Amino acid sequence: MLYPITATHYLVLGAAMLAIGTIGVLARRNIVVILMAIELILNAVNINLIAFSRHLGQVHGQVFAIFVITVAVAEAAVGLGILIALFRNRETVQADEINLLKW
Amino acid sequence: MWVDAFFFYLFAAITLTGAVLTITRRNAVHSAMSLILSLIGVAGLFLLQRAELLFAVQIVLYVGGIMVLFLFVIMLVNLDQAARMRQFSRQWWLALACVLAILAEIVYVLGRGSRVFQFAPPAPPAQGGNVEQVADVLFKQYLVPFELASILLLAAIVGSVIMARKRV
């Protein structure tokens, strides 16, 4: 099972990365770390895409992965911009201190 | 073949280690460094799968671009005080439970369908290298999404500039 390496291994790895990234998003208070965890999730997706690309013998997965990276870049840039604006206003980067929309 | 497996496990370990460290470090810079490590590991996995372009893109863009940005922002935002405070939110246990549940579900699915995910015999390398293949598909079939992606990047640039601007 451990050997030879099949797509399943990559998928499991992708799943693990997803899990770790999700925990990071949900459990960490620091917004920067949250953004980094989001990057982890995106990378997990990329891993899956490449695995399938290899498995199906096509390059479409890789093209898709390029787009995912593009989106990740855009999202990271904008997210960090928001973080900076938020820090300027609230003087804090802790996620649960930004709760003005509370009931 | 054992080389394959060996490198896979190596890069997988690097990736996972980096990931776990990312989310557990108190110091934000340490987290960023760990993430870089994880991304490099992912790049290695890409290379293993004969995705050379993506390997390069991953290194250059992700690590060289995004992580640098992250580091700049970390330095811009003074996180010393944040480092001294509680790191994990109050809902971490619930999050852990959920994620473990998801993980279990996914693994179960994968386990059930593992027959399907056999690697096909590797396809003969097509004419040209990986880069040519990707370029070929990218600029022929996926031209419109490509252009749209460029617009997206434009929006992101503009947006981030505006968001980060100092209020006049």
Add this chain to the structure above:
Amino acid sequence: MNFLELIWLIPLFPLAGAVLMLLIGRRLDPQGPSDVAVAPGVAPEGTPAAPAHHASHHGRRSRALISLLCPGTVLISLIFSIGAVAQLASLPERTWQVIKFTWVAGLPFFTQSGAPARFTADWGFLLDPLSSVMILVVTLVGFIIHVYSVGYMGHEGGYYRFFGYMNLFVFFMLMLVLANNYVLMFVGWEGVGLCSYLLIGFYFHKKSAADAGKKAFVVNRIGDAGFILGMLLMFSVFGSVRFLDVNAALSSGRFAAETTGFGVLSAMALLLFLGATGKSAQFPLYVWLPDAMEGPTPVSALIHAATMVTAGVYMVARSHHLFRLTPEASAVVLAIGAFTAILSASIALVQNDIKRVLAYSTVSQLGYMFMACGVGAYWVAIFHLYTHAFFKALLFLGSGSVIHALGGEQDMRRMGGLKDKIPITYWTMVVGALAISGIPGFAGFFSKDEILWQIYSSPQGSRVIYAVALLTAGMTAFYMWRLIFMTFHGAPRIDAHTLAHVHESPRVMTVPLVALAAGSVLAGWIGVPKLWSFLPDSFRLFEHWLAPAVSAAAHVHVAEHAHEAATEWLLMAISVAVALAGIAVARHLYVTRPERAAALRQAAGPLYTVLANKWYVDEIYDFLFVNGLGKGGGSALARFDSRIVDGGVNGAGWITRLTSALSIWWDTWIVDGAVRLTAFLVKAASFPVRLLHTGSVQAYALVIVLGATVVFAWYLMR
């Protein structure tokens, strides 16, 4: 000119006069009504001198117009009537019907026998021998009385009003007698009742006059209720109310004579007779007639002697087919007529007001007419009606002349010794008194005697009733001559001032008296009894003229056999003797030995009191009906009004409050409650959801992941 075609015009001439009086009368005669009937013929005291002088000078010219116009219209009606009757006489079948248009449109219904009919009444006129007699009497006597009134009412206020009402009365009376159906007759019936009310209450400022008018109208109304019911019953049985139709149905033999018991026809007859009782002042509805003397004397003469009160007799004669088929009802008519005759004669014996005596005399004579109807001798009733019109009108006008001469005095105890001072009045009244007493040769003798003979000899008559009628005749002679003697003979009991002013009435008043006196003498000679076979048949014109109208068969008993002829002669002699006896007793008591009258009064004592108080009938009615219904009814109605009517209103208010309280409750708790419930439900439902709004983005993310887990798991389970 074809007068027959124009009979519908006959009532319209006096109507024109009345309408003109209504429209321009006030302008012609601006003098207001007299406050009090101080003295008819004498200017009322209350009017200030100067304006009255000016007004009367101006008014006299306009009054002349009224004086010409109103009697003139009646004269034209008289001429048309004479013409029409003359032309009727030349027709083989003496019936002429003119229908102008259908007045009441028809509603279809089913009669008692199941035949379909329509509820119609026409504006139609029927001239046959019966109505021809009536129109001649009404217009002739009416005209004479109008002329007399010119002089009598000359100084009165409200001159135009008087003549307007009189003309209106003549119009309605002519409508009554000329109508060809019961409904139109009822119009005239009601109309003459109205005019009677208006004229009785002519001096409306006087309370007694106003009350008398009211009494007349109300008592009349009771009778009218019977008339209407009878008429409606007639509709339901025959399907029509036209005289010719009803009479044809009755004489066709489809309806059996109701010899035993009371059936539908008897009910009809009695209801109609109830109406006649009210109008013609029979017991128990006679009480209005004596009080009606509050009106001016010409009114009493025309309405309450000659014409209106005879409407009941006319109506019964018109319905003779009906009464012939219901002997029980006819017996009731006879009994009531007799009872009324003797009752009112007894009251007249002791009355002191000259007009009251004449009023009770009228009631009594009407009783005679109904007695004649009761035994089936309808032509005799009409004959007596016709002669009575002459001498009763004469007596009333004569008494008016006396009152005028004495400046308003009406109490006979303060009269006397007037026969040389007002000779024309005296001699005409003597003629009238002779006529009413039944002295041979005068009009009243022929008619009254014929009635007595019919009562005696007819199979429907009875000896007892004859005795009553005979006794009444004697009483009639007595009280009439008592009136004459007290008024004209003996020493004057008048005060000096009035005595000095006693004067004969002007010619416009005395000429009518003479005319009526002539009528009282001559009128009877067209109805001489068959017994007087020495006179040719042309002297029996009246009976022959009326025969086709009122005789169904030879029901009138004629003295055919020899011994019956002897009986008739005997009875005739007895009645004359009784009359002469009455006159003699009166003379004895009031001329020769006046003190015997006072002594007799003492001796009679309680009987005298009872008679003088009119048998307390008015008091009994007051107690039973006026107070009972009035006060009791009034208080009952007041209680009804306050409890039931006001209670209804209050109840409605209470119900409104109740419903509004319910509405409020509903609105507050149900409607508002629904709204508030909605709000509460939203709040309650949103409360747990609200908890999710932590404001923390991580929490939202957690929820998303949670949701994804659940969905993923669910898909796995399937």
